[in-house]
Amino acid sequence: MTHWRAGEWAEAVRTGIRSRGLSLDEAARRIGVPTSTLRSWIEHRHAPKVTVFDHWAQLAEVTGLGEAELLRVAGVLPDSLASPVHVAQAAKALREGIDRAGQFLRQATALVYSSPGTQVANAIAASPVDWEMRIRSATRGDEVRVTYHHYVGIVPPRDFPHDDAEVRRIIEHDVLGELWRPLGLYWRVAEVHDWHEPPRLVIQVPEQEATRPPVPSPVVAAPPVVVLSPIWGYGELLASLIADGLGFGNVDFRYFGLPDAMADRVRITARELAEPAPRLVHSVPPIMLLHGLAVPDLTGRLPVVVRYGPRMRARAARIYRSALREAGFEDPLEGARAIEEAIAVPPGCAHFEVTLADEDVFDGDRPSLDRLNDSVAWHAEQIVEQVLLGAGLPPVPLGGPLKRLVLPSGRVRRPPVLAGSVVRRAALEG
Numbered sequence: 001m002t003h004w005r006a007g008e009w010a011e012a013v014r015t016g017i018r019s020r021g022l023s024l025d026e027a028a029r030r031i032g033v034p035t036s037t038l039r040s041w042i043e044h045r046h047a048p049k050v051t052v053f054d055h056w057a058q059l060a061e062v063t064g065l066g067e068a069e070l071l072r073v074a075g076v077l078p079d080s081l082a083s084p085v086h087v088a089q090a091a092k093a094l095r096e097g098i099d100r101a102g103q104f105l106r107q108a109t110a111l112v113y114s115s116p117g118t119q120v121a122n123a124i125a126a127s128p129v130d131w132e133m134r135i136r137s138a139t140r141g142d143e144v145r146v147t148y149h150h151y152v153g154i155v156p157p158r159d160f161p162h163d164d165a166e167v168r169r170i171i172e173h174d175v176l177g178e179l180w181r182p183l184g185l186y187w188r189v190a191e192v193h194d195w196h197e198p199p200r201l202v203i204q205v206p207e208q209e210a211t212r213p214p215v216p217s218p219v220v221a222a223p224p225v226v227v228l229s230p231i232w233g234y235g236e237l238l239a240s241l242i243a244d245g246l247g248f249g250n251v252d253f254r255y256f257g258l259p260d261a262m263a264d265r266v267r268i269t270a271r272e273l274a275e276p277a278p279r280l281v282h283s284v285p286p287i288m289l290l291h292g293l294a295v296p297d298l299t300g301r302l303p304v305v306v307r308y309g310p311r312m313r314a315r316a317a318r319i320y321r322s323a324l325r326e327a328g329f330e331d332p333l334e335g336a337r338a339i340e341e342a343i344a345v346p347p348g349c350a351h352f353e354v355t356l357a358d359e360d361v362f363d364g365d366r367p368s369l370d371r372l373n374d375s376v377a378w379h380a381e382q383i384v385e386q387v388l389l390g391a392g393l394p395p396v397p398l399g400g401p402l403k404r405l406v407l408p409s410g411r412v413r414r415p416p417v418l419a420g421s422v423v424r425r426a427a428l429e430g
Contacts, residue, residue: 006077012073014042016063019411032407033057057145057404064138111261116183117150127175130157137207138194142370143264143416146237146401147207151192154198158311166198171203184211184255193369206255208401209240214249214279215399222246222302225281226273228295228343229306229337231324232316233356234376238306239283241377244400245384249280253288266293276300287320289342290327290335304350304383305343309358313337315367350384350426351389357419378415381405382422385412 028038032055041052052059060067061408117135124131134153139145156167172180181183188202195202225242227317229235236252243250251272258265266288273296282294308316317324317332324335328416345351360375362365381402385395396412397403405413 007072009028009070010042010295011270012070012095013059013063014063016065017042018064020064027062029054039226047171054408057383058143059095061143064142066145089266091416107246112114116179116210117152117207118154119179119183120205121181123176124152124154124171125238126222126237129160129170130172131155132157134199135239136195136198140194140369140425141373141377141401143374144401144405146373147243147379148209148237149207150205151188152196152203152205153195154203155199156201167201171201176203184252184257186254201253209236209250209252209255210244211251211255212249215247218247218398218400219279222387223300223308224248224276224278225302225304226296226298227281227283227304227306228345229283229286230313230316230343231286231320231338232307232312233286233306233308234372235286235304235306236283237373238304238354238376238380239281240255241380241400241402242304242383242387243281243391245397245402246281246387247279247378247398251282252281253285262288262291268290269293270296276425286339286343287323289339290324290329294342295342298345298349298351302387303345303349304354305345306354306356307340308356309356311362312356312367348426350424352383353423353425354383355420355423357421359419375418375420379420379422381412385425386422 001019020027022030024038025035028035031038056067060070063070065073121133121135124133129143134155136151136153138147138148138151145190154167154171159190160167162170172185172187176185184206186202188204192198192202225239225248227235227239227242228266229238235255240250240252242248252274253265253269256268256269256272256317269285269288270293273284276299282296285293289295296352314333315338317336320336321332324332327335329335329338356375356379357370361372363371384397384402388395388398396406396410407413
């Protein structure tokens, strides 16, 4: 059995609201409840009614804690399901909407065992080697919280007689051999931004951007979508959010189990992109455009083209400088521009053009990953809304993180004022 830890939960909510600089009135407005209701929750005169779960995503946003942390401090899950992977999956189930706390717990318990992160953790734990595992989740966003992926850190036993390269081989081939490519796993070699002092060996397990099939129903009468984005244009995130919002499947080639050789990656990707696939969203890998991958024939598809400003372009060139130099560009900025020039939509082809504005992303001299996440999410919501309206359906996202923008009234929250934009064009202008 689980028991609502009213005191701990209320203190966490109260502290979170205070740390965000919000008054109770403002916090209650953002959550969508009367101030008196919020006050009764955080003064813990009684455990909140199960209707609190209707506002769980908004509570997570105004406190800055995230849904999983609110679940943990509330004591909603039994100890047997309190691992980071289980909690993340429980939060995912919660986002789909529940009527009763008991129903939520049953759904979450059923879901955790199909999680890619859980499969990875179970396989490593079943190995005869006593690996130490450390698990973190990469979650970003202030307005729309999105869990991008999970990190599984591996620490070998102290007396393990192999170097890191051999440990990678053992884990990848002997321990996770049947899961590595199907789940799109890979070793994280870039900086792990979401983990202070991570282990040397970290496996990245996709979550939001993972490749997945369409949902069984409902069927949206809309063409398949293809997202064309520059490097560091977050096209993969945009594609995954659009897919969830429409009930479509998502194809992210980073998590497609592709071979290591670039020529083979380009060949397989080109083959997969050759024919429009019903109810799928593809994101075209931007770096592959420098290695021979051509923009696919867009006939019968709905293209979404991402553009951005000079500061984001310069940041992208710095982040991907090694990959751009491998593609033959001494000046990484020239490589970034070359990718943008390769993204073209034929005249007369209707498409969405998304502009990620520097003003929406940068906080002073540095980009804010939370603000970038939110900008992409709001742009995705606008695209989903227009596609659903065009299909004769209510403009309400069908699933995924965008579903949390739906108010109890059934209406979708309006986006904040952004410098960036989403424009539907019938042809390229100028």
